[in-house]
Amino acid sequence: MDATTIRTRPGSPRPGLARPGSTRPGRATLSDVARRAGASDITVSRVVRGQGSIAAGTRKRVLGAIQALGYIPNRSASALASSSSPLVGIVLPSVANAVMAELVQGLNEGLAAGCFQSAIGISDHDPAVEERLVGSLLAWQPAALVLAGLEHSEGTRVLLRTAGVPVVEVLDIDGRGFDSVVSFSHHAAGAGSARHLLAPGYRRFGYVGHAASCDLRADKRRAGFEAVLHEADLDWLGLEVAPGPLSAGAGRAVPAQLLGRAPGLDAAYFSSDDMAVGGLFHCLAEGIGVPARLALFSFNGLDLGQAAPLPLSTIGTPRARIGQEAARLLCEAAPPQVLDLGFELIGGATA
Amino acid sequence: MDATTIRTRPGSPRPGLARPGSTRPGRATLSDVARRAGASDITVSRVVRGQGSIAAGTRKRVLGAIQALGYIPNRSASALASSSSPLVGIVLPSVANAVMAELVQGLNEGLAAGCFQSAIGISDHDPAVEERLVGSLLAWQPAALVLAGLEHSEGTRVLLRTAGVPVVEVLDIDGRGFDSVVSFSHHAAGAGSARHLLAPGYRRFGYVGHAASCDLRADKRRAGFEAVLHEADLDWLGLEVAPGPLSAGAGRAVPAQLLGRAPGLDAAYFSSDDMAVGGLFHCLAEGIGVPARLALFSFNGLDLGQAAPLPLSTIGTPRARIGQEAARLLCEAAPPQVLDLGFELIGGATA
DNA sequence: GTGAAAGCGCTAACAG
DNA sequence: CTGTTAGCGCTTTCAC
Numbered sequence: 082m083d084a085t086t087i088r089t090r091p092g093s094p095r096p097g098l099a100r101p102g103s104t105r106p107g108r109a110t111l112s113d114v115a116r117r118a119g120a121s122d123i124t125v126s127r128v129v130r131g132q133g134s135i136a137a138g139t140r141k142r143v144l145g146a147i148q149a150l151g152y153i154p155n156r157s158a159s160a161l162a163s164s165s166s167p168l169v170g171i172v173l174p175s176v177a178n179a180v181m182a183e184l185v186q187g188l189n190e191g192l193a194a195g196c197f198q199s200a201i202g203i204s205d206h207d208p209a210v211e212e213r214l215v216g217s218l219l220a221w222q223p224a225a226l227v228l229a230g231l232e233h234s235e236g237t238r239v240l241l242r243t244a245g246v247p248v249v250e251v252l253d254i255d256g257r258g259f260d261s262v263v264s265f266s267h268h269a270a271g272a273g274s275a276r277h278l279l280a281p282g283y284r285r286f287g288y289v290g291h292a293a294s295c296d297l298r299a300d301k302r303r304a305g306f307e308a309v310l311h312e313a314d315l316d317w318l319g320l321e322v323a324p325g326p327l328s329a330g331a332g333r334a335v336p337a338q339l340l341g342r343a344p345g346l347d348a349a350y351f352s353s354d355d356m357a358v359g360g361l362f363h364c365l366a367e368g369i370g371v372p373a374r375l376a377l378f379s380f381n382g383l384d385l386g387q388a389a390p391l392p393l394s395t396i397g398t399p400r401a402r403i404g405q406e407a408a409r410l411l412c413e414a415a416p417p418q419v420l421d422l423g424f425e426l427i428g429g430a431t432a
Numbered sequence: 433m434d435a436t437t438i439r440t441r442p443g444s445p446r447p448g449l450a451r452p453g454s455t456r457p458g459r460a461t462l463s464d465v466a467r468r469a470g471a472s473d474i475t476v477s478r479v480v481r482g483q484g485s486i487a488a489g490t491r492k493r494v495l496g497a498i499q500a501l502g503y504i505p506n507r508s509a510s511a512l513a514s515s516s517s518p519l520v521g522i523v524l525p526s527v528a529n530a531v532m533a534e535l536v537q538g539l540n541e542g543l544a545a546g547c548f549q550s551a552i553g554i555s556d557h558d559p560a561v562e563e564r565l566v567g568s569l570l571a572w573q574p575a576a577l578v579l580a581g582l583e584h585s586e587g588t589r590v591l592l593r594t595a596g597v598p599v600v601e602v603l604d605i606d607g608r609g610f611d612s613v614v615s616f617s618h619h620a621a622g623a624g625s626a627r628h629l630l631a632p633g634y635r636r637f638g639y640v641g642h643a644a645s646c647d648l649r650a651d652k653r654r655a656g657f658e659a660v661l662h663e664a665d666l667d668w669l670g671l672e673v674a675p676g677p678l679s680a681g682a683g684r685a686v687p688a689q690l691l692g693r694a695p696g697l698d699a700a701y702f703s704s705d706d707m708a709v710g711g712l713f714h715c716l717a718e719g720i721g722v723p724a725r726l727a728l729f730s731f732n733g734l735d736l737g738q739a740a741p742l743p744l745s746t747i748g749t750p751r752a753r754i755g756q757e758a759a760r761l762l763c764e765a766a767p768p769q770v771l772d773l774g775f776e777l778i779g780g781a782t783a
Numbered sequence: 784g785t786g787a788a789a790g791c792g793c794t795a796a797c798a799g
Numbered sequence: 800c801t802g803t804t805a806g807c808g809c810t811t812t813c814a815c
Contacts, residue, residue: 108594108595108596110807110808110809111808111809112808112809120785120786121785121786121787122786122787122808122809122810123785123786123787123809123810123811124784124785124786126809126810127784127785130810133784133785134784135784135785136784136785139784139785151590151591151594153567153570153571153591153594153595154571154808154809155512155571155573155807155808155809156508156568156571156572156573156809157507157508157509157511157512157517157572157573157807157808157809158508158512158791158807158808158809158810159808159809159810160508160791160809161506161508161509161512161791161792161793161807161808161809161810162790162791162808162809162810162811163791163809163810163811164791164792164810166508168551175537176527176533176536176537176540177530177533177534177536177537178530178533179528179529179530179533181533182527182528182529182530182532182533183528185527185528185552185554186526186527186528186554189527189552189553189554190554193553193554198551198553198568198569199551199552199553200519200549200550200551200552201536201540201550201551201552202540202544202549202550203536203537203540203541203544216504217507217549218549219504220504220505220506220507221507221508222506222507222508239502240502240504243459243502243504244459244504245459332739333739355736358736358739359739362739362740362741365741366741385706385709385736388683388684388709388710388713389713390713390716390717461791461792461793462792462793462794463792463793471801471802472801472802472803473792473793473794473802474793474794474795474801474802474803475800475801475802477793477794478794478800478801481794484800484801485800486800486801487800487801490800490801505792505793506791506792506793507793508791508792508793509791509792509793509794509807510792510793510794511793511807512791512792512793512794512807512808512809513792513793513794513795513806513807514793514794514795514807515807515808
């Protein structure tokens with residue numbers, strides 16, 4: 082796999098446009114518009130906000146002046162004056178994977194429809210960073226905050242409490258929520274997976290996860306799976322945890338290890354489809370029969386897994402809908418509530 | 433592939449916390465802190481901003497008061513007073529795919545390091561929506577704006593010009609930039625792909641794309657590929673465009689069509705790895721020899737493609753670095769410039 | 784339907 | 800090292 086870096090043009094600094102210094106030559110203000118339209122500030126304000134009744138003629142003049150001056154309202158000023166803002170703060174551990182990305186997409190869709198604006202912070206799975214981000218976002222007097230998961234630092238809790246902002250926690254429902262919660266149960270997903278595998282007779286289980294300490298929700302799935310195993314007087318024959326971020330590449334090596342250490346395995350449970358696809362490729366390459374010799378079961382229901390040569394047996398999750406529903410709660414200013422959107426068992430062909 | 437929806441708990445509305453009405457019982461203000469610390473407003477302001485020199489004792493009292501009152505600064509007020517804000521507006525066509533998600537991650541990383549905050553808007557590939565979003569973001573007097581691509585509506589251009597905000601355009605470099613540009617050349621990537629395939633003797637090419645009208649950059653790659661073909665007195669034997677979003681599933685059906693319509697093909701060029709993986713699966717399943725009977729070449733260098741049974745021959749792109757570099761330009765208030773970060777030819781095993 | 788006055792909470796620009 | 804005086808650009812509240 083040779084790799085050549087091709088650089089088209091040298092990074093040529095272009096003189097061009099000077100950086101606009103601190104002295105903006107004065108963006109037009111509401112008063113400028115008012116003066117030009119021969120109206121008062123407040124009238125212009127009403128036109129801009131589409132609030133209160135305005136004579137058709139006045140509105141027309143105002144709109145004309147806005148157009149002519151290229152007036153851009155100043156949200157900081159309006160937020161200050163009205164002590165409220167259309168911003169919704171979103172704090173996620175990451176966006177660089179399909180699940181989070183689809184969640185964001187869903188959230189954004191719903192929020193935009195309600196005329197909210199998203200400000201996103203990425204905590205990189207670090208509760209301390211999350212706390213800092215929550216603080217920064219709260220400083221904008223946001224209309225609401227959306228957080229991933231139910232576990233937060235005490236400092237974050239205090240901030241949330243003193244700010245008194247509506248909060249929606251998403252992607253986890255197994256625990257005590259702060260305000261509203263929109264998710265499905267990871268514990269139940271894990272348990273459901275185990276039951277699905279026990280039914281046809283699988284008994285010798287292995288687990289393939291990814292850097293565990295970082296993903297509380299994967300742990301909850303594993304725990305759910307485990308609980309069902311214990312009920313049936315069974316336990317894992319082996320557990321392997323891939324270091325680094327989850328990826329198909331990582332998934333490829335780990336099943337090999339797992340099989341090496343626990344050769345009697347008849348089913349492997351993966352923390353995510355990405356890894357399971359890697360595992361599937363490995364089995365295909367090594368001639369390990371799937372699911373006859375080894376069953377594969379995973380989690381997420383990614384498009385990728387369903388397009389694989391053998392569609393993955395997995396659990397599909399409604400991450401886009403979680404985003405949409407969370408947004409809906411906020412747009413409708415719904416009272417605090419817990420929404421369990423459930424998950425979907427995808428039979429597939431690997432188990 | 434049976435699918436069962438499992439819902440753990442009914443969506444039970446919980447009474448709990450009342451929605452905080454419009455009357456916040458008064459979050460502590462800077463003046464409250466000042467009073468409690470026995471200092472003036474401006475002193476507290478300086479402590480909060482870590483600016484100017486403050487006696488150790490004073491600072492301590494102020495910090496204590498802040499702690500005691502749970503003071504959260506009001507950014508709208510400071511943005512208004514200082515007519516500047518730490519917000520950076522980002523407008524992208526989507527975040528629900530690996531490429532955009534990694535870009536956002538890179539951007540966010542770099543911006544957070546420079547104490548900027550990201551506000552994201554998603555245009556859904558619609559220039560009119562982009563214009564609206566640029567307007568909303570500009571209303572926050574952001575420190576800068578990051579936009580995807582070089583093509584924007586005239587209205588967007590006007591907004592950008594009147595706002596006079598630094599702009600960084602990312603992910604495209606083939607055209608005239610507004611201010612700074614950080615990307616690689618899609619045209620060059622397409623051309624490089626074609627040359628890479630011509631060298632070993634492939635001559636009968638097919639193209640597999642996705643809903644074309646939406647993805648200007650894929651078009652530029654195709655054009656670059658085509659230009660090289662024309663130079664060699666060749667042309668496409670067939671073009672297929674999958675409807676809907678790009679995905680491995682879509683990629684699976686389309687190569688079949690392509691081969692049906694243009695049976696003499698010896699190489700297929702895919703607009704993205706997602707689809708190429710689907711195509712590869714199809715070939716594997718149908719016993720079409722890759723690359724002997726049909727070579728596959730694509731674009732993006734996704735992890736997924738490299739973990740496939742046959743690692744994809746493709747072009748790797750530095751999307752995370754594009755984000756980081758764009759952020760760096762903003763943090764350093766660098767003068768307008770064009771940064772070509774290049775791309776990487778990944779030999780793979782499918783061509 | 785329209786307007787005048789009074790801030791929202793903070794910081795710039797000077798003093799001392 | 801600390802404070803005073805004015806706003807930033809908008810919206811609220813009350814009048815007319």
